[in-house]
Amino acid sequence: MSMPFYVSPEQLMKDRADYARKGIARGRSVVVLQYDDGIAFATENPSRALHKISEIYDRIAFAAVGKYNEFENLRVAGVRYADLRGYSYDRVDVTARGLANAYAQTLGTVFTTESKPLEVELVVVEVGREPAGDQIYRLSYDGSVTDEHGWVVMGGQAERLAGVLEGAWRPGMTLSEVLGVAVRALGSSGDDGEPRALGAAQLEVAVLDRTRPRRAFRRLTGALLEDVLDGAGTLGAGQGPSSA
Template sequence: MMLPAYIPPSDWVADRSKFVSDFIRDGGDGVIVARCVEGIALVARQCGADLPKGMRSVYEIHDRLALAAVGLFHEAEELRVAGIRFADLRAYAYDRLDVTGRSLASMYARIIGKVFARPDVKPYQIQLTVAELGLVPSEDRFYTIDFDGAVRASTGPVVMGMVNESLLELPPSATVSDVIRAASTVLDVELGNLEVGLLDRHVSTRRHFRRLDAATVLGADGDRS
């Protein structure tokens, strides 16, 4: 019996990384997650889709948590469902405030990282950002999970799916309208093809996530000016 050829880990890890990063970069997706006066805005490119019926890139997960994804839709959907189940079970067993962005990101990192570490299984072709709306603005956090399971925590704007992620410029006290305008430029898409979600800091309900229409938001902003 012939033994399988040995492949150094550095080689197959580099090969898998290039495979997934090239797919994400060239896949046509684009998502921006940024803090704003109203809370946290999540804006995605949805070219050619009927947004009410289309394949979403921005999702509600729990009271103060949202998920943004680029990559294969069915993998994002699988992880969305896993995140909701994780959040619901944790809230039931402990308390709703124990469902944190850090715990959700750790769960996603374990799933994605274990698959990436197996050379006999196709890696997830996906990149995620978990957005957590803090009880106060200083507690807002973003957790970006890469295709190898690596996690990066941040508070500044996150851009996924773009070749040059340094193009996003926002004023210090950006509104959701500012984020939408910037996203339209950076993602190179018309307002009608933008999917917009907001973790709204000012609502009185337990659930803070709501979907917005980009043109309506900018139209209302123009009426106030």
């Protein structure tokens, strides 16, 4: 008579966590940084169709790393949540905090009840009218939520990038300055340890601009992004938009 196969709950949860972490680490990092007029998002992503950074609502954005189909489903669910809540109550009742709580419930439920956890890490961000009103929530694969301040880095070689950002970011930086920091950090994670110069065509960049009256989200692409990066001094000689 064969013995029944048994795995302790602790081992089961550890295995799921390890599985999710490995999947997330394979994704390219996303960097989120506050600047004087809003919050900037940057990631290495040559695709113009598969976004890792997206608008959710008027002043709320979403960024993710991990499996695209999994975080895209979460993004769509977030847009539906925000639209329904804004329509049923009032637009001001749609908050990053409420959305983060909804995502936390979904992620936590999948992690504890499904056979496979979601291989995703998320950031939900709301830009305030003043920097003190900015909200940045980081959500892990198991539904845990952390309230972040200043900057966040997820996925890929997050620890290495965090070391770069910690020494370079400071409150009150301009958009050009924070994107310079972001691109240097993203370029520091080369496979051979050597820093890489990233051009505009290799990047996905967006901002939540607190000076805009209602819809704060906008993407920075093409010539506009090149101008901002040139202003930050991140494109060296010979490193233009054609270097993707």
